[in-house]
Amino acid sequence: MKNFFIICILYLLILSCAHVISKEYRDAAVTDLQFNQLIKDTDAYLNNIFIFGGIIAETKITIKGTEIEVVQSPLDRTGTIKDRDVSGGRFIITTARYLDPLIYRQGRDITVAGLLTGSKRGLIGEIEYTYPVFDAREIYLFKEETSYPYPYWYDPFYYPPFYYPHAPFWYWP
Numbered sequence: 001m002k003n004f005f006i007i008c009i010l011y012l013l014i015l016s017c018a019h020v021i022s023k024e025y026r027d028a029a030v031t032d033l034q035f036n037q038l039i040k041d042t043d044a045y046l047n048n049i050f051i052f053g054g055i056i057a058e059t060k061i062t063i064k065g066t067e068i069e070v071v072q073s074p075l076d077r078t079g080t081i082k083d084r085d086v087s088g089g090r091f092i093i094t095t096a097r098y099l100d101p102l103i104y105r106q107g108r109d110i111t112v113a114g115l116l117t118g119s120k121r122g123l124i125g126e127i128e129y130t131y132p133v134f135d136a137r138e139i140y141l142f143k144e145e146t147s148y149p150y151p152y153w154y155d156p157f158y159y160p161p162f163y164y165p166h167a168p169f170w171y172w173p
Contacts, residue, residue: 020079020140021051025113035072035088042119042132049137052091053081053111059104065096068104069131070112079111079140090129092120095136109142 019026029051038045054073059066072088073081093112104110114134121130 018078020111020142021113021138025049025138026051029113035091038116038132039089039130042116042130045116046118047115049113049115050134051075051079051111051113052134053079053109054087054091055081055084056104056106056108056110057090058106059099059101061098061101065094066099066104068093068095068099068110070110075111080142081109081111084109090124090131092131092133093136093139094133095139099139104141108144111140111142112136113138 021029029049030045031051033045033050035052038050052070052072053075054070057069057071059068061067069090069092071090073084074086074088076082093110093114094117112134114136116132117135118133119130120133121128123129
């Protein structure tokens with residue numbers, strides 16, 4: 001029985017460190033290339049699978065499907081974003097599926113395994129920018145983190161005197 005619990009705990013620990021992208025695409029992906037290098041020479045790496053992630057900047061519905069513009073951020077070994085304040089540039093994910101812009105909205109974290117199909121010129125503000133374009137093979141949208149602060153009136157160190165009505169005032173916290 002003791003061994004069963006140890007095996008269960010080890011199994012849960014192994015699962016908790018799993019990558020968000022399936023093994024099939026991780027094995028096929030080019031991993032020794034930085035995003036900055038890809039932007040400089042996109043045509044040299046066409047028809048290769050890459051795994052990149054970042055923060056969604058914009059989601060557009062088109063006649064061909066959905067187009068998601070992503071601000072690239074470095075990923076850790078599990079496929080989650082390491083640092084949201086660091087970026088090598090932007091890229092575009094295209095898919096024939098309809099992905100609702102309300103769900104895939106600006107500011108959400110995303111990781112994608114995609115086939116590099118080319119590049120597209122666009123504007124970021126007033127600057128012309130060349131986006132690498134990936135045809136999405138697998139998309140992982142992270143759940144939004146929510147924080148629930150204490151109510152504004154909650155103070156863990158405040159206990160009014162009526163909590164201790166029979167105690168003298170020097171016993172009150």
